[in-house]
Amino acid sequence: MSGFDRRTALCRQPAPARVTGIDFVQVVDPHDQHVLRVFFLIDPDTLAVPMVATAAMPVDASPALVTIVSISGGETLAAAVVVRATWMSVPTDAGPRTVLEVQVAEPGDFSIYRLTVQDARVDRWFNAVAFSFKQGCPSDLDCAPVTECREEDAPEPRIDYLARDFTSFGNALLDFAAANWPQWRERVPADAGVMLMELLAALGDEFSYIQDRAAREAYLDTATEGRSRRGLARLVDYRPDPGRSATTLLAIAVTAGGGFAAAGTPVWAVRESTPPLIFELGTSVADRLGGWQFWVQSAWNAIPLHPLDDTPDGRCLPVGATEAYLVGHVPTLGQLPVGDPSVDPANPGAFWIGKWVILRSTPADPSLPARRWLIQITAVEQTEDPLFLVDANGNPDPNGNPLDITRIAWDPAQALPFELCQDETALLGNIVPAIAGASGSEVFRIGAWTPAEPQAAALLPRAVERQGVYDAQSAGRRLVLRWSPRRTEAAGLAWLDPLTPDIVLREVEPAGGGFVPVPGADAWEYQPSLIDALPDAPVFTLEEGTWREIIRFERIGETIVHEDYASGAGFTLRFGDGAFGRAPPDGTLFEVLYRTGPAPGASLADANLAADSVTMLVEPGSQPPNQPLALASAVTNPLAITSGSDPEPPDTTRILAPEAWRARPLRAVRDEDYRAIAARELDWVQRAGAQARWTGSWLTEFVTADPEGAFALSEAHREELADLVDGIRQAGREAFVVDPDFISIDLDISICVQPGHYPGDVEQRVTEALTGRRRPHRKPAFFDPDNFTFGDPLRRSALEAAVQAVPGVHGVEQILIRARRITDWRPFDEPDFTIGANQIIRLQNDANLPERGSLAVHARTGA
Numbered sequence: 001m002s003g004f005d006r007r008t009a010l011c012r013q014p015a016p017a018r019v020t021g022i023d024f025v026q027v028v029d030p031h032d033q034h035v036l037r038v039f040f041l042i043d044p045d046t047l048a049v050p051m052v053a054t055a056a057m058p059v060d061a062s063p064a065l066v067t068i069v070s071i072s073g074g075e076t077l078a079a080a081v082v083v084r085a086t087w088m089s090v091p092t093d094a095g096p097r098t099v100l101e102v103q104v105a106e107p108g109d110f111s112i113y114r115l116t117v118q119d120a121r122v123d124r125w126f127n128a129v130a131f132s133f134k135q136g137c138p139s140d141l142d143c144a145p146v147t148e149c150r151e152e153d154a155p156e157p158r159i160d161y162l163a164r165d166f167t168s169f170g171n172a173l174l175d176f177a178a179a180n181w182p183q184w185r186e187r188v189p190a191d192a193g194v195m196l197m198e199l200l201a202a203l204g205d206e207f208s209y210i211q212d213r214a215a216r217e218a219y220l221d222t223a224t225e226g227r228s229r230r231g232l233a234r235l236v237d238y239r240p241d242p243g244r245s246a247t248t249l250l251a252i253a254v255t256a257g258g259g260f261a262a263a264g265t266p267v268w269a270v271r272e273s274t275p276p277l278i279f280e281l282g283t284s285v286a287d288r289l290g291g292w293q294f295w296v297q298s299a300w301n302a303i304p305l306h307p308l309d310d311t312p313d314g315r316c317l318p319v320g321a322t323e324a325y326l327v328g329h330v331p332t333l334g335q336l337p338v339g340d341p342s343v344d345p346a347n348p349g350a351f352w353i354g355k356w357v358i359l360r361s362t363p364a365d366p367s368l369p370a371r372r373w374l375i376q377i378t379a380v381e382q383t384e385d386p387l388f389l390v391d392a393n394g395n396p397d398p399n400g401n402p403l404d405i406t407r408i409a410w411d412p413a414q415a416l417p418f419e420l421c422q423d424e425t426a427l428l429g430n431i432v433p434a435i436a437g438a439s440g441s442e443v444f445r446i447g448a449w450t451p452a453e454p455q456a457a458a459l460l461p462r463a464v465e466r467q468g469v470y471d472a473q474s475a476g477r478r479l480v481l482r483w484s485p486r487r488t489e490a491a492g493l494a495w496l497d498p499l500t501p502d503i504v505l506r507e508v509e510p511a512g513g514g515f516v517p518v519p520g521a522d523a524w525e526y527q528p529s530l531i532d533a534l535p536d537a538p539v540f541t542l543e544e545g546t547w548r549e550i551i552r553f554e555r556i557g558e559t560i561v562h563e564d565y566a567s568g569a570g571f572t573l574r575f576g577d578g579a580f581g582r583a584p585p586d587g588t589l590f591e592v593l594y595r596t597g598p599a600p601g602a603s604l605a606d607a608n609l610a611a612d613s614v615t616m617l618v619e620p621g622s623q624p625p626n627q628p629l630a631l632a633s634a635v636t637n638p639l640a641i642t643s644g645s646d647p648e649p650p651d652t653t654r655i656l657a658p659e660a661w662r663a664r665p666l667r668a669v670r671d672e673d674y675r676a677i678a679a680r681e682l683d684w685v686q687r688a689g690a691q692a693r694w695t696g697s698w699l700t701e702f703v704t705a706d707p708e709g710a711f712a713l714s715e716a717h718r719e720e721l722a723d724l725v726d727g728i729r730q731a732g733r734e735a736f737v738v739d740p741d742f743i744s745i746d747l748d749i750s751i752c753v754q755p756g757h758y759p760g761d762v763e764q765r766v767t768e769a770l771t772g773r774r775r776p777h778r779k780p781a782f783f784d785p786d787n788f789t790f791g792d793p794l795r796r797s798a799l800e801a802a803v804q805a806v807p808g809v810h811g812v813e814q815i816l817i818r819a820r821r822i823t824d825w826r827p828f829d830e831p832d833f834t835i836g837a838n839q840i841i842r843l844q845n846d847a848n849l850p851e852r853g854s855l856a857v858h859a860r861t862g863a
Helices: 006-011 166-180 192-218 226-234 285-289 348-352 650-663 671-681 715-728 759-771 796-804
Strands: 022-027 035-040 059-061 066-070 082-090 097-104 113-117 128-131 247-254 258-262 266-269 277-281 293-297 323-327 356-361 372-385 403-410 425-428 431-436 439-445 464-471 476-483 495-497 503-511 514-517 539-555 558-575 589-595 614-616 632-636 685-694 699-707 735-737 741-753 809-819 839-842 854-861
Touching: 022 113, 022 128, 035 113, 066 082, 066 097, 166 192, 226 539, 226 650, 247 258, 247 277, 247 293, 247 356, 285 503, 285 589, 348 372, 356 431, 476 539, 514 589, 671 685, 671 699, 671 715, 699 715, 715 735, 741 759, 759 796, 759 854, 796 809
Parallel strands: 699 735, 741 839, 741 854
Antiparallel strands: 022 035, 035 097, 059 082, 066 113, 082 097, 113 128, 247 431, 247 632, 258 293, 266 277, 266 614, 277 431, 323 403, 356 372, 356 425, 372 403, 439 589, 464 476, 476 558, 503 514, 503 589, 539 558, 614 632, 685 699, 741 809
């Protein structure tokens, strides 16, 4: 494909041509703008299958043939409605041409629109073109309304929050007095002002002591057991983080054909001088219990990408791409499991909808970084490329058939953050979830064995019994039952999230030499606290620590075993006592399935590994070699594993638990509360803004946010912020989410170029330094969206320094500035271009989004 130009190949098709493409769009009357003409590279009436008959023109076409949508969403009109489409022949200097004349109900605004012709005879690479309804209008479009200067807020007093004793309070008060009453300079102890300050400092010292004493009383310094710390922390609605098991996605290379990989199948990662870490397919022990299986296919090991064009724009998937083309048709019916009800024989591509895959690039140049990107497929279209008459291996097809290709699309939230060279990129289709840790199961019983029960239950270990609270109705104490999974004491317990341990409990009965679930038995569910459980609810909770045999000794005719709390390591199941949760009756048999940590002695965070670390299919040290995943020839984790985290240390709980309810309030009253909570709770918020306004009858809160890495608030972010605001607002007080008030600016910069540099190259470097795209290992541009937030001014000195730092710039001669819809062009002579507290400066310099600011750089050579 080296040197392939798709436009040239399209224009040089042998007659009659199979496909055509859009050449350009003409606005017929710049003053009216209701009628457009679409010109094509090859006349549509000369195709092998004409789109219109030559003799029939002019003839009306379906308005649905054409769609016109604003690329940026439009300032006033997002999409233009097509009311008429007519095929006609128009005279030109080169002779008559067949065009599609389109009439819209309302012309578009000043944003850039994309016109698309929906027809299979129009090549997919040239079936759309960007244009402006205002292409015949003057370029200076902004007006200059009169603006009023906003009154500046009074400065807030400086407060030293580190002042905690008499001396520091006294110094803080002296600094405050010097700043606010400089004429008062008396500092002798007999002065009335000094005496008053010392009195206030003494009161502050006293109040600090009271605060410190109350805080010390609330801390968990005396708690030594994990269950005690957790119980005390829960009193202030603080739940210590139990940690999380590391999860990853594995790429499996299948030997031949297809097959199922069962959940619970282990693979390993080997570390130097430490035990191997085990990973199991699936997302939890519930997957293994439910018999989950993952279909993998050798044809999906690594599927090459197909670039539609070999020009620089077509060879690489650009930043922000949400679709790609694969060589060949995937998945085909022969690649899918036979008899699977999810397979649609009429549409095998639907099997891939919702499937997670990874794009992996392997550059031939070792100096370039290898890229991996995870996507979830949302659309699959199996089609062909009419301009490539080759087979899947790139050889000429003897029958002249076009190349089979498959178009896949993924969610815009997963748009590519970097470019990918399609010639060096493959799609890994056999992606299977995995979780660190080994799963296991234990069977135990409630109460002593009786001869009426099966003999198989006689040898089962028994749950630990302890007396609970006194029950006045039965005039006795309730029974508290506990069972400690044995392997958790040495290897810990896996957690899927802070509220979900990777554990399943079910009732079983003896059958066939083993134990099977009891038909119709209630499902026992984990609950963080039994206080929330109903008396007969089949629930259990977990306590930190292990209960097991402490001592055993022989008496005449009997063996006495004492079981008690033995260690702070591990976890223990605790059942209800009949008041809070169901107390299981004697004779009940339970099977507990759970997952431990990745290896004995290893923490949950030890499973955080670099990419391509989980590579062992054979159990290390097994003789003979044990390979549970027999259908695979190789396995790896294409992405680094970072999700594992260790349990919260006791010292952290002691420090954070008493202060959590104060430090992280989840109710908003003031503007500052809305801003602080939004910035803290939402990861994508760079800074939040909030302002209460009187709307006629009451105060209404208007909240907005500056998103990280973006110049606009997306619908998903808007909905997430609205849900948060609705949960923290006061009852009876309205709160709404509004867009940030972006101030789009235009800059015209004139520079002088140093000798030995080309002005064009320097102009390009200055433009890249100010408004360039984000690239790995490169400093963000000056107008990067994260460099400006609410209230940040544009400082002329910083702008000049950024320009002056570009190689080849000798000096900045002049800067002209214009705020769109606010001011006209004027010299940027003042030190700062200031904005309001709820406004953000924006300069994106995107030709497709002209309403978001522009940059023009003019360079001249020096003397």
